[in-house]
Amino acid sequence: MPEFESVRESAEAIGRITCIKTGAEIGLLYRWNNGETQAALDEDSSNELPTSQSSAVEPDIGAKCS
Structure with a gap:
């Protein structure tokens, strides 16, 4: 199977x-x-550290800081 450039493996x-x-x-x-x-x-x-299997975290612009 070909490897795609957009695959996330590590961060x-x-x-x-x-x-x-x-x-x-x-x-x-x-x-x-x-x-x-x-x-x-x-x-x-x-x-x-996020992994490629974890769901993407979208920032909540309206979130309150504590």
Whole structure:
């Protein structure tokens, strides 16, 4: 089976996402091995590396920072 360039296999954290009101860290920005970037916002304060099997995390623009 041919390998597609858009397949996500691994990611590395390249930046922190902070609340503009409080300065608290609320997530991380990841770069996948295919060059795509993805924001992962914390829900339970865990900073786990996303995997290609995990569902995509879409940022909630209206979310409140604590």
